[in-house]
Amino acid sequence: MKLLTCLKQIPDRDTRYEINAAGTGIKTSDLTFEISECDEYSLEESLKLREEHGGEVAILTLGPQRAEKSIRKGLAMGADRAILVRDDEGKVTTPHAVAKVLAEVLKEEEYDLILTGTQSDDWSYAQTGVLLAELLGLPHATIVMEIRADPAQKKVKALREMESGWFQWVELPMPAVLTIQAGISQIRYASLKGIMQAKKKEIRNVELSDLNVDLSSVPEVEVLKVYFPVVEKKAEILQGSTAEVVEQLVEKLKKEAKVI
């Protein structure tokens, strides 16, 4: 099977973020970066599928040069090769634009399955995988927890996570796009052998400018303000008999807190 995993590099989740001077994002100069969590699971699923069915796992990343470090980790975990679409200035931001760029690169690639994360840990749009499928004219399944591929029949079954503890099995013809949920398996370590082999594997750099994509038709999103949640302490003491207090409380929980 030819497997393609989209992998995004994001700021380390354990870092303490600082807002940049313009107030429109976080300062990236002192940050360390890592692979977005869902994408690690999607890579793990790809590697498992390769173990089961043979074939190849390729990594596709859009990002600046520093993303090579995260790609290298993916290669150390066992992926065979990688493509990095270089966007050193961070021009491509919205999920739609990202999907367009990825789709363009994928025109030249062969694949049976494309795996992405359900969402990324930085912006959490949960759109890129779906948009990518749409642009490539492929079927997709989102929030996938388990995959059963049947390469001979060119079919794949995917277990989707739904609301309130419900699950759904869907069957798709291949090629298809699956967006993978986090926490569904044990992610393997990059072994020492893997680490030493990783430096010999290919990371093909593709310049954004060399791709034939027109992003002018993609609506732009302007970030106006980024801020930390304001911590507030508020207490309200309800007055009246027990019955009245309970009624007021239920009302507030419904209308104000919207938790019931």
Place this chain on the structure above:
Amino acid sequence: MAAEVQAKLKGGEFLITASDPQDVFTPEDFTEEHQMIAQMAQQFMEREILPQCERIEDQDLDLTVELLRKAAAELDLLAIDVPQKYEGLGLDKPSSTIVAEKLSRVGSFAISYGAHCGIGTLPIVYFGTEEQKQQYLPKLAKGELLAAYALTEATSGSDALAAKSTAVLSEDKKSWVLNGEKLWITNAGFADLFIVFAKVDGKDFSAFIVERKFAGVQVGTEEKKMGIKGSSTCILLLENARVPVENLLGEKGKGHKIALNILNIGRYKLGAGCVGAAKAAIGDCLSYAGERQQFGRPIAEFGAIQEKLAEMAIRTWIAESMAYRTVGLIDARLREVDVDDPGQALKAIEEYAVECSIVKVWCTEMLDFVVDEAVQIFGGNGYSQEYPVERYYRDSRINRIFEGTNEINRLLITGMLLRRAKKGELALMQATEQIFSELTSFPEELDPEEKLAEEKRIVENAKKATLMVAGLASQKYGEALTDEQEVVMAAADMIMEVHGMESGLLRVLKIAQKGSKDLELYEKLIRCYIHDAIDKISLSGKKILGSVCEGDEQRTYQAALRKFCKHSLLNSISMRRNIAGALLKAQEYNL
């Protein structure tokens, strides 16, 4: 690959020669692979070891074995120092040192791992015959066999070569019959294979590969220890144990070469392990000090606590600089030799035996200081098993005892240097004479523009002070100097401080060349350290002078010592506050 350093210095030469910052290996020189290895080992520690720490500490040895096998199967960690030819990876020395550093947070597991990979496996790597290597190394690399090292006996600890265990060739000449009792054997509870030292016919000290399953091999009950309680430590009993003749390791009567060299190799790794444990303790202290409130504010705001945090970090950073500088030298030497020739590889490592001992002693004492202060920062909670620092405190203490006690290593530091000088491998005497001829000269003015100019001068002078007093001691006592242990130890203390100051200074200068936004902080750190260390050197120097000379002679040398140990006063209080402030902001050891 980052720029590789070259082994321009011979062993011990740091004491008489200045180094270029480009020639020292530092953690800033880690390659991308080194960084990935560090990350992977850290992940393994955080995901697999830390969550199971309590069970490990309760000495669930099945779990320890399972984790060792997992480390082998999923991460190849047991193959790290085994040559590729025998299904290992044969990685460079920084790689295995980094792993030792990262695993040290849980001392028990780190010791189990370290004993297997180090003293358990390396004797076969360096001294085994082709057949022995093929038979054992692949299995050791995969964790199918776990190893231990049995040298110590009831009446031979530091005096390891005085072993009483015996080996006699059987009548059919097919096996060695071993008798004796080995004490304190790490991993004995589960090891499949032991490197055992015994005297053939009661006189030729030799090593043997002894499998647990051989007839006559028995393991005693577990020792009840102060720390590293989760590691296994038992007696190994050999009662007419039958060992096949081909399991003699190395040459008959040459066991001392194995015993001493293997310990030597372990020492720099133990040093790096201490660095890792210290970083973990500092990390815990930073978060605790930020949260714990007394007198209406976090204790982290108190100068007394900040001073502790800063000093813990300074010493950890210096220890790290010393350990990796040494690993870098060893590794550079190894690149020059044919590593498939164990004799050459061993010689390359042996070259830096002095540095290995320095790193062992300095880093283990650094860690004891750090964990002691950690308990203090935690107050009553530091004394409770509910908090990890209690364990750090207990786990640290063994490091000063095994791999050669710190006393034995101090004797080695001075002793080996003198021996190298006598053999003509180190121009110690010439350097010392040069200093005696310059005693009355005046120092040149310092360039006020040059960064760390005073500290560079102090390091230079620290070497002179050390060479001067050691030279005087050597003149006075000659061969009998070894009987003057207090003098030898004090000289070792001076030598170690010189190594610490210089390793740290060169690292800062290297960082300055590369550029770093934290450069100012590193400069403060190294200045604090060097100005303290030169006072320590002065104290040790005075102790030696007081005993090796008197009268006018003493006054002359005391004046010279004073001149060498001169330094300006720093506002070290404010500098340490800055260092503590940076650490508290980061909430982790990130220097």
